[in-house]
Amino acid sequence: MMNGTLCDELYKNFNYSINEDYCRHTFDNELCWPPTKAGTNITQLCPRKKGTDVTKLAYRICTDDGQWDYNNKSDMKEKGYTYYDDCFLPRLRDLINMCKAMEFETCLKISTRTRQIEMVGLSLSLISLVISLSIFCRYRILKNNRTKIHKNLFIATLLQVVVRLVIYIDQSLEQRIIENVPYLCEACYVLLEYAKTTMFMWIFIEGLYLHNIITVTVFQEYSYMKLYFWMGWAIPLLMTAVWVFTMVFAVDNIGCWYLYYFLPYYWILEGPRTAVILVNMLFLLNIIRVLIVKLRQSHTSEIQQVRKAVKAAIFLLPLMGIANILFVVDFRLFKSAWKFALWSYTTFFVTSFQGFFIAVLYCFVNGEVRIAVRNSITVYMSLRNHNGIPRRNSAFVSGVTAMEPEQ
Incomplete structure (x- = not known):
């Protein structure tokens, strides 16, 4: 799995042209981006992540002065900004x-x-x-x-x-x-x-x-x-x-x-x-x-x-x-x-x-x-009430206890 150390190792011997400016290689926590000539763009296939289409392309912009474009995001100024917009599924985007x-x-x-x-x-x-x-x-x-x-x-x-x-x-x-x-x-x-x-x-x-x-x-x-x-x-x-x-x-x-x-x-x-x-x-x-x-x-x-x-x-x-x-x-x-x-x-x-x-x-x-x-509640209450009354003779009629009067 790619990380910052492996990315550095991959491009440590890269031969830069003396007469051209380059954006240095960088790792953006997802992809390792190689050194890129100033004033050009570079693309890679989107990473395999949830909600992404791996057939689409992510890209970075190397500006004319040899610095990665950071999309006006101050926290991305050092490493630059990766444009992953096209990677997301349309509805998710x-x-x-x-x-x-x-x-x-x-x-x-x-x-x-x-x-x-x-x-x-x-x-x-x-x-x-x-x-x-x-x-x-x-x-x-x-x-x-x-x-x-x-x-x-x-x-x-x-x-x-x-x-x-x-x-x-x-x-x-x-x-x-x-x-x-x-x-x-x-x-x-x-x-x-x-x-x-x-x-x-x-x-x-x-x-x-x-x-x-x-x-x-x-x-x-x-x-x-x-x-x-x-x-x-x-x-x-x-x-x-x-x-x-x-x-x-x-x-x-x-x-x-x-x-x-x-x-x-x-x-x-x-x-x-x-x-x-x-x-x-x-x-x-x-x-x-x-x-x-x-x-x-x-x-x-x-x-x-x-x-x-x-x-x-x-x-x-x-x-x-x-x-x-x-x-x-x-x-x-x-x-x-x-x-x-x-x-x-x-x-x-x-x-x-x-x-x-x-x-x-x-x-x-x-x-x-x-x-x-x-x-059901009526039957239950009737049974409960009759069970609580002393009696000498009783009969069950239709599932409900009925008291018989004394003769």
């Missing part, structure tokens, strides 16, 4: 330029606060999803096809939340274990993207299920559950496999697929996710149209239940779509710190609290869930 314009300290503060919002949102989502899954698994009355779809959505979202928390916690440690273990970091990001894709697919299935119930005259929902299962877990697996295959063979991996979401190959996953949101929006519009007609004709309990499910979808689907659209917004749109802060806080608030929103909409405010939990 935009981000760096934006942070330069608003000062790096401000940019860092916004990033730190954003990560704090994410940790709160992910933690709350984790707790909410675990509680929701426990409720759906505990009560038999909630075991139907609609709640099976909900549970799969919860599992997919929970998987994403857990992986993201593990990655973030590892990044906060002084010794980043995941990043330093070969292939473990890439495996974590593959699992994360698979979980994200399954979450979007199960949201699509939620919309498809509602659409079929409302619009299909004879809908055999039981016969479709296996198809839904394969759609929810197998199709995302195939999409993720295609993306991984592309990344392995098309990207020069210099460590953990750094900033992989800035690469065009990310649209292998992001494109279908966005398409899923758009199709679900179309489903939702048609569902609302048909539901309005049916509500005028009938007010059965089944229609009322579907209407409640549609209300949840009306809130959730635009929320997921907004998060997806905001995440791919070009950084170059932000010319001031407050705009970047607003984008950052809004985008990552929505994405990190997704699990919480899903748990609230499909579990905590679900009428069936509330009735099941309320009945």
